[in-house]
Amino acid sequence: MKFSIISLGCPKNLTNSEEFTARLIGKGHELLLDPAGVDVLIINTCGFIASAVQEAEDEIRHALQLKEKGLIKKVAVTGCMVERYKEKILQDFPQLDLVFSISEQEKIEKTLQKSGLQVSALPKTLHLPEYKMSLTAEHTAYLKVADGCNNRCAYCTIPFLRGPYRSKPMEDILREAELMTDNGVKEISLIAQDTTSYGQDLYGTPQLVQLLRNLLQNRRIKRLRIMYAYPHRVSKELADLMASTPRIFHYLDIPLQHIADPVLRRMNRHCDGSQIRRTLDMLKKQIPDISLRTNFIVGFPGETEEDFRQLQQFVNDYEFDNMGVFEYFREPGTTAHDLAGQISPALKQERRLRLEETQSRVIDRLNTRLQGQVLEAIADGPTFGRTYKDAPDIDGQVRFTRPVQTGRIFKARVVETDGYKRTLEPLK
Ligand code: SF4
Secondary structure, three states, X not given: OEEEEEEOOOHHHHHHHHHHHHHHHHOXXXXXXXXXXXXXXXXXXXXXXXXXXHHHHHHHHHHHHHHHOOOOOEEEEEEHHHHHHHHHHHHXXXXXXXXXXXXXXXXXXXXXXXXXEEOOOOOOOOOOOOOOOOOOOOOEEEEEOEEOOOOOOOOOOHXXXXXXXXXXXXXXXXXXXXXXXXXXXXXXXXXXXOHHXXXXXXXXXXXXXXXXXXXXXXXXXXXXXXXOOOHHHOOHHHHHHHHHOOOEEEEEEOOOEOOOHHHHHHOOOOOOHHHHHHHHHHHHHHOOOOEEEEEEEEOOOOOOHHHHHHXXXXXXXXXXXXXXXXXXXXXXXXXXXXXXOOOOHHHHHHHHHHHHHHHHHHHHHHXXXXXXXXXXXXXXXXXXXXXXXXXXXXXXXXXXXXXXOXXXXXXXXXXXXXXXXXXXXXXX
C-alpha cells in the first residue's frame, strides 16, 4: 500500500504521526511525500482550538477533492479532532473512508482495510513504540515522555482529548533516545503536555531531572531541549542541572497563560503571580543566558483592564525571547465556557494586538543587546538553522552568512536583526 500523511497541530501530534508512519513502513508499506497516487491519505488532526478544527476541515475538504478527481483512493482521518468531534466529522464528511482513534494506531493496518468509525479506550500506559521514524529533519527529533494531562486548566480540552497523565517508563525513553541517535539525531526535544510532571504517575514523584541525567549518559545526544514546563514544578534542581551542562540547551518553554492572580485562579492554574515571578527570577539567576518561551491567553472571562495591564507590564519587564498570544476561545465542555464575564471578540482582539505590540518593543530591545553576541547555533540546512533560543518548528529560524554543513552545531555571531529575523556569521 502507498500512503501519505498530513500531520497537523503540535509536536505531540507529530510524534503520533511518526509512530504510526513507522509502523506502516515497518510492515512494508510505502510512504510518499506527495499524496498524488497514494492508496490512502491519512490526516492526523488537531482539535485544540477552533482555528485548528477549521484547518483540519479545510485539509479534509481538499483531500476529498483529490479523491473525487481520482488522484487518491482513500482518505482516513485520525487525531484529536476525532476524539472530540467524531459524530460531527462522520456527519459532515460522509465521503471519508475511515475515521479512527489515535489509540487504534497499533491496529492501523487492519483498521485501514475496514471502513467506518473505530474508537477505543485510551491505552493505560505508554511504551516504546515497536517502530519509530522521524518526520522532522534528520538531526533533530521530538521525544514524547508522557501523554495526557491532570492539570485541568479551565479553558483546556486536552485532558478530555488525551486522557490522564501517563508517563513512558524511563528505560523505554532511554532506548528510544538511543534509536534516535543511531539514526543521526543530535538534538532531542523532550515533549509532553507537561514535562515537569514526568514520572509522577509511575514513580510517585516527578523524575524529569533523573531522566535528564540518564539521557546525558548517552554521549551521542549532543543537545537536549525541554518543552512545556509547568511553572510551579520547575525546580531549582532542574535549573542547577541545566546550568551545569551545555548539553541541555539553556532554553525553557514555560507556558504561563497569565500573571494576574484573579485570572490565574479562574483559569485553575495551580500557581499564582508571585510563584511565577519567583520561578522566573530563580531561572534567570541560576542560568543567566536562559532563553524563555511562553504563551499567554488574553480576554479570559472576567479579565479586567487592570488584570490585562498587569500582564502587559509583566511582559515588558521579563523580556521573553519568544512569546505566543492567544485570544481566549470559549471551548464547549470546558469549565471556562460557562464562566460569567465573557469578553467581546473586539476587546479580545484589541488586547492581543496591544500585548503583541508590547512584545515587539521587547524584541527590539533584545535585538539591540544581541548584536555582535556569539551564540550556539544548529544548521537545519546549508544557509539556515536556529540558535539555542529557537525550538524546531516552534520558534523562528535564522540565516547564516555562509554555508554550513546541515546538522552541525557551532558558534556564530549575530550580525543583523529585524524583529524575529536574525542573520548570523558562522565562526570557524
Ligand atoms: S497544563 Fe493546562 S493547558 Fe496544558 S494541557 Fe494540561 S490542562 Fe491543558
